[in-house]
Amino acid sequence: MTARLTLRFENLHRGFGRLRVLRGVSGGADAGEALLVTGSNGSGKSTLLRCLAGLAVPERGTIECRVDGRALDLDQRRRAIGYVAPVADFYRELTTAENLDFFGRLRGVGAEAGRRLLDELGLPHDRLAGALSSGMLQRLRWAGALLHRPPILLLDEPLQNLDRRGREDVLRLLDEHLASGLAVVANPDRLDLGHVARHLDLDG
């Protein structure tokens, strides 16, 4: 049975010094939905995702994530999230499989899950993360985010550097994820994701 899953954020404010980035941003998504966040460079898309992931604290406003009516605390929310972002990288000295094995173990997942995702995304197991092309690194970010089958995916420019096959692969994985989970997708322009139920324009 699919868990009832909701993510809501209300009136979020966040700045850096005197620069105000988020000013009263509200939105949300339910299980099976993707919220698409668009906006020009510097409009606060990444900052919003960092706040939702618990990696930055909003100065004002609330973020609430509920599973079957039960609110998750900050630690539980962090562990319930899969995060794809240009700032979320892997150990250059370790191979793709070793990286996924390490992060998988921390999240209570066996090595097999990582290897299966590497195969699904067409990545070599024994290549050092530091020797990956930018497109392959983006695929590895997707593998890292999906490793523990999180209910929430936060995707910051998720198709960046991917070729056509890579885009098809990750969009198929996003489709599978949205069968039970939810996603927040940040991109400068509108994306045709199929499942987008809500749209939040930070320029508007």
Place this chain on the structure above:
Amino acid sequence: MWRAISTWTAEVRWIFAKEWRCELRTRYALNTLGLFAFTTLIVVSMALGGPVGLSADARPFLAVLLWVILLFAATAGLPRTFVHEEESRTATQLRLAARPSSLFCGKALYNLTLIFALEALVTPLYLVILEIPVASPGAFVLSLLAGGFGLAVGSTLIAAMIAQAGARGPLFAVVAFPILLPLLKITIAATLAAVLGEAADMHLTLGLLYDAMLTVAGLMLFPAIWNP
């Protein structure tokens, strides 16, 4: 309860193993600590003009010089623990995946093994080159272990603090000064007492207490330092 402890212990072990696996592939900290310690050791022995033994002139400096060598070498290598995570942008993944307490302990354990390896390499060379006899070897080793433990745990905590700041290099020295100064003062007194065969119990007890205090403070403060 036991399951939670077992999961936590496993996390510490994986973080520790990951640190060593990365280190053995780059050898950054090993090379930095080793080369820095060896260079300082040679400079010290040349400045003292060769073996000094337990001559009255050299006595006050014997323990100080050993700990200056260990501290400088550690300062050159240990702050990288968390700086590397921020610079290589792996900190984000780590924040989402690891419990702060297991991360702190895994990193501290890695720093501890580095420091102990450094002590095992430098101390015998120091004693041999300067021809220093140790009257109480047991107390001497204990002083090294207590000092090394405090240095490792203190450096881990300081490394986490400075990793998120801009001017990381000079900041380590500034933040380390008030935290490591009491530890070094106690440890130097314990090491000197052990070399001269005097009672070192009081100094060693103080050193172990300071180690315990650093560990508790580290575990309490680290989540607030690491997470926003």
